[in-house]
Amino acid sequence: MSISVAEENYIKTIYQLQMHEDLVSTNAVAAALQTSAASVTDMLKKLKLKKLLVYEKYKGFKLNQQGIQTALGIIRKHRLWETFLVNTLQFKWDEVHEVAEQLEHIQSAQLIQHLDQFLGNPQFDPHGDPIPDAAGKIPIREQINLTQLPVHAMGKISAVGSQSSDMLALLRHKQIELGATIKVEQIFAFDESIDVTINQATLVNISAKLAKHLYVKTIAL
Amino acid sequence: MSISVAEENYIKTIYQLQMHEDLVSTNAVAAALQTSAASVTDMLKKLKLKKLLVYEKYKGFKLNQQGIQTALGIIRKHRLWETFLVNTLQFKWDEVHEVAEQLEHIQSAQLIQHLDQFLGNPQFDPHGDPIPDAAGKIPIREQINLTQLPVHAMGKISAVGSQSSDMLALLRHKQIELGATIKVEQIFAFDESIDVTINQATLVNISAKLAKHLYVKTIAL
DNA sequence: AATAATTTTTAGACAAATCTAAAAATTAAT
């Protein structure tokens, strides 16, 4: 059973949204794809029928394992093509997105396998985003920015990107220090602030500005 | 006004057919695209509306200058991608067609420009077919097989691919010799035989087998 | 808790590309 380009675009978008919020809303998808909420509902029915997502009327939805694997396949293709465009064809990193959006829908396992090999099996694309392997496994960067950590993920503070005394005072106040474990509980879309649990004990809110200066080593759950 | 993938496939097919027969028939397109004659008629109306072809009901049709330019753009992309797949990604020459059929529809002038440059501005694809340049100009191979010469094209016999006495006897009988000018008058689909005028005087029929052994330098009309 | 606001779904319509079956036009054959 083949998947259309439109379906692929929905799957990719839903995947990206459910990285941040566990359940995805109809309106969020509509906004991301610049379409109407009614169209999203229509597509949700189709994707449910194809057993790619878990969905109950009015209750939000998310991709199931099958859907996630499908999404990772599309993201893999997208990022391999971006790598190709920048590394091989000399595109600038900010010129590649539109073209990669088209190339990611080309259907040929052989093509992707050869492209991957030609590029030297890259683990990260030119933007630094991880490229899932053929099985859907996502490489973990040793150290990532806290803003990159998805909801529910855990990490250990490995570096701070500033030495300002104001910032150090704030960290002391929130009991955040190098080596502390941190778990992302919730990400607030409005101001991009993050609720985290420190050392599996205290819940604190971290502003977007502070998060940009904190780096973590991810911990497998 | 943008052109859909379906429209592009029709345009490419019509172009290829009108290389052989001056006017193209509804059924020929339907057969080539494995679709119904009714669908072809529907599409012809759309393409006429977009001013890409000359069409009158029941009277056959052909691409106009605008349509030919569009077709050449698609063929250029197809052949550049085939070159990329074989030369860069190590595909075998007989594995590339299906994938190139998809890649030829990617819309990005910049992508094709960069790809062309990366490949070293190739003039011919791995099958030996000419790659139109960005302006639609088709490179002429010094010497091509007679079977490659389209209807109405002229050439000068430049080589014969066999020295068998049977063949030489046949050539003498038809008054074909090195340096003779040859003009393709008609190509018969049934047995792929060709009617040609020799030295702008005598009309003779050349079998597919004989044509395969004759090479010509093309002459601009 | 009742009402208001928001979100989501349904209902009905539309455009693109296709189909089948039947009608119209052209071409071939007796």
Added chain:
DNA sequence: ATTAATTTTTAGATTTGTCTAAAAATTATT
């Protein structure tokens, strides 16, 4: 030159993905 066969077109239906407007469900507010 009629009739038969073939080709092409029309008419009407279908699928996919979309839309708007209205109804239903949920969430927020007073």
